Amino acid sequence: MSQYVIEIQELTKVYSLGEVEVRALDGINLSVDVGEFLAVMGPSGSGKSTLMNIIGCLDRPTAGTYKLDGVDVSELARDQRAVIRNAKIGFVFQSFNLLARTSAVENVELPLLYGELGLSRHERRKVALEALHRVGLAGREGNHPSQLSGGQQQRVAIARALVTNPAILLADEPTGNLDSRTSEEIMGIFQKLNDDGKTVVLITHEPDIAQHAKRVVTVRDGRIQGDERVNQIRATMQGVAPPVAAEART
Amino acid sequence: MKNSVVRFGNITVVGLKAISRNKMRSFLTMLGIVIGVGCVIVVVAIGNGASKSIQDTINSLGSNFIMIFPGATSQSGAKIFTGNSTLTPEDSDAIKAECPAVAYVTPNMRTAAQVVAGELNWGTSIYGVNPDWPFIRSWNCSDGAFFSDSDVKSATKVCVLGATVAENLFPQGGAVGQTVRIKNVPFKVVGVLDRKGGNTMGQDQDDQVLAPYTTVMKRLAGQSKVSMIMASAASPDQVQDAQDQIEALLRQRHRIPAGGDSDFMMRSQEEIAAAQNAQMGILRTLLISIAGISLLIGGIGIMNIMLVSVTERTREIGIRMAIGAKGRHVLLQFLFEAVTLSIVGGLIGILLGAGGSALVARVLKWPIVVSPSSIIIAFGVAGAVGVFFGFYPARKAAQLDPIDALRYE
Numbered sequence: 042m043s044q045y046v047i048e049i050q051e052l053t054k055v056y057s058l059g060e061v062e063v064r065a066l067d068g069i070n071l072s073v074d075v076g077e078f079l080a081v082m083g084p085s086g087s088g089k090s091t092l093m094n095i096i097g098c099l100d101r102p103t104a105g106t107y108k109l110d111g112v113d114v115s116e117l118a119r120d121q122r123a124v125i126r127n128a129k130i131g132f133v134f135q136s137f138n139l140l141a142r143t144s145a146v147e148n149v150e151l152p153l154l155y156g157e158l159g160l161s162r163h164e165r166r167k168v169a170l171e172a173l174h175r176v177g178l179a180g181r182e183g184n185h186p187s188q189l190s191g192g193q194q195q196r197v198a199i200a201r202a203l204v205t206n207p208a209i210l211l212a213d214e215p216t217g218n219l220d221s222r223t224s225e226e227i228m229g230i231f232q233k234l235n236d237d238g239k240t241v242v243l244i245t246h247e248p249d250i251a252q253h254a255k256r257v258v259t260v261r262d263g264r265i266q267g268d269e270r271v272n273q274i275r276a277t278m279q280g281v282a283p284p285v286a287a288e289a290r291t
Numbered sequence: 292m293k294n295s296v297v298r299f300g301n302i303t304v305v306g307l308k309a310i311s312r313n314k315m316r317s318f319l320t321m322l323g324i325v326i327g328v329g330c331v332i333v334v335v336a337i338g339n340g341a342s343k344s345i346q347d348t349i350n351s352l353g354s355n356f357i358m359i360f361p362g363a364t365s366q367s368g369a370k371i372f373t374g375n376s377t378l379t380p381e382d383s384d385a386i387k388a389e390c391p392a393v394a395y396v397t398p399n400m401r402t403a404a405q406v407v408a409g410e411l412n413w414g415t416s417i418y419g420v421n422p423d424w425p426f427i428r429s430w431n432c433s434d435g436a437f438f439s440d441s442d443v444k445s446a447t448k449v450c451v452l453g454a455t456v457a458e459n460l461f462p463q464g465g466a467v468g469q470t471v472r473i474k475n476v477p478f479k480v481v482g483v484l485d486r487k488g489g490n491t492m493g494q495d496q497d498d499q500v501l502a503p504y505t506t507v508m509k510r511l512a513g514q515s516k517v518s519m520i521m522a523s524a525a526s527p528d529q530v531q532d533a534q535d536q537i538e539a540l541l542r543q544r545h546r547i548p549a550g551g552d553s554d555f556m557m558r559s560q561e562e563i564a565a566a567q568n569a570q571m572g573i574l575r576t577l578l579i580s581i582a583g584i585s586l587l588i589g590g591i592g593i594m595n596i597m598l599v600s601v602t603e604r605t606r607e608i609g610i611r612m613a614i615g616a617k618g619r620h621v622l623l624q625f626l627f628e629a630v631t632l633s634i635v636g637g638l639i640g641i642l643l644g645a646g647g648s649a650l651v652a653r654v655l656k657w658p659i660v661v662s663p664s665s666i667i668i669a670f671g672v673a674g675a676v677g678v679f680f681g682f683y684p685a686r687k688a689a690q691l692d693p694i695d696a697l698r699y700e
Binding site: 094097100108119120123124126128132134138139140142143151152153154156191202205 | 612616
């Protein structure tokens with residue numbers, strides 16, 4: 042077992058568009074410890090989405106290795122990657138990606154339907170309700186996404202990501218569709234989960250969002266350009282704290 | 292294996308939810324299957340009912356029944372009927388006398404007439420026959436008795452009424468012994484026949500009057516040609532012998548040279564049954580084809596809607612895949628939706644079909660037999676249609692790339 046939850050070596054991804062070959066990723070090396078809060082920054086076209094797709098086991102690298110939670114997943118077939126995604130990765134998307142006309146708690150239960158855990162209906166409901174509690178949405182279980190605010194929808198999405206107790210939370214621009222106050226709330230939830238020991242990987246192009254992480258990796262032209270520990274800005278937790286309560290943490 | 296059962300259960304839940312979210316569309320999608328299955332059930336019920344009543348009618352004729360018609364079937368198979376009957380009462384007598392395999396034989400001459408009794412009258416068919424008739428048709432009198440050979444010899448003015456005729460002319464009963472007038476000729480009623488009910492073609496078999504053929508010839512029809520000779524073989528296994536003997540005898544009597552076409556044709560009960568069943572078969576094949584086309588169109592409807600559904604829910608598929616649905620899960624989900632649509636449609640179709648059959652039976656008074664096998668087959672076909680037409684869209688969904696699917700707007 043590796044000590045790293047993510048261990049990427051010489052990762053390359055080449056897309057061939059007819060005659061032309063595009064090197065989206067060109068020799069990425071990245072290791073992430075258990076319990077880290079990593080932000081991946083970069084302008085659009087930098088390759089950060091490709092990197093996210095590979096970290097999220099949605100795509101396979103052209104060359105190089107990627108170990109997730111000690112398992113080499115770079116060569117896995119489609120269905121095997123589906124199993125890995127279910128068990129080890131919790132996705133949070135920019136546009137929430139909840140199922141419409143499906144209640145919050147049912148959305149959260151969804152990963153358990155595909156999992157190998159074999160939970161009973163009752164157990165699934167219990168685990169899903171716990172996850173909703175953790176993101177502060179107790180009492181909203183029965184609401185459909187259309188009856189929830191953007192921030193609440195994103196919390197449901199985070200609860201869904203948490204419900205299988207994955208090795209990493211992988212958030213792709215999770216605040217991209219939210220106003221700044223709600224963004225703070227969501228980042229606060231990620232920080233709280235990270236405080237509890239969850240590894241969080243955040244993909245963003247907004248520097249002030251990235252500052253909520255503990256480590257910022259900058260990607261440009263398919264290569265890692267910068268990798269630094271930062272002073273984490275603590276998010277203001279919903280309704281409780283004064284507007285700015287940044288507490289430096291190193 | 293408990294796990295996979297649990298997970299399959301989960302997928303069925305997912306599929307059912309998707310259907311219930313789109314009730315109107317689901318219903319419209321089902322409609323093709325509903326109509327197709329309903330048609331199959333009704334058509335098969337009508338077909339079975341008709342076959343059964345044909346069978347009943349033919350069985351009631353007795354299994355050794357033979358009919359001889361005037362006219363001919365040429366070697367090319369075309370029926371030739373010159374309008375002038377080629378059969379005579381003497382042919383009938385000769386068959387009786389010279390064909391050992393034939394037990395009973397009667398000429399049959401039909402004329403239509405108004406039968407009057409007191410103030411009541413009734414238009415019906417008058418058949419001139421001889422006393423072999425009840426034996427050939429296995430049909431007895433419920434009241435009185437059939438006329439005798441001596442009545443035929445002396446052309447007595449007696450008759451036997453069918454049950455319907457007796458009912459209409461003598462609503463109070465007691466027809467036997469009364470007098471009816473047919474074409475102004477008074478006939479004494481000597482018997483009333485048992486009630487038999489409608490035949491295959493919906494004709495009321497009890498709507499007839501029987502009289503000695505000699506009387507009908509002299510008093511009513513005024514001609515000596517018969518419309519048909521009915522005979523019955525001595526036993527069921529002598530039907531072929533009887534036909535051969537009749538054929539040889541009549542050809543000889545009608546002086547038909549060897550190799551020439553006969554001027555009559557013969558049908559045994561089995562041949563009649565076969566011919567009627569063949570007609571029914573053609574009709575049924577036609578109707579089943581229509582029902583089959585309807586099912587096919589229903590299936591295409593399901594495929595169409597499932598393809599729309601897959602496109603519409605591309606994003607949902609992407610989400611499901613991102614959080615761990617395997618291709619198989621997505622395939623099963625959509626396949627299950629398609630099969631559920633078609634099976635629920637099939638069930639509704641079965642109910643409608645059964646209801647429609649009952650309605651046909653009530654309103655049109657057709658004999659209807661809803662067979663369990665047609666229900667099972669219709670149900671199975673509906674399910675198969677769902678699997679067949681649902682597979683392509685489901686596979687399309689399962690093969691989506693999760694990255695593209697998530698990006699889909």
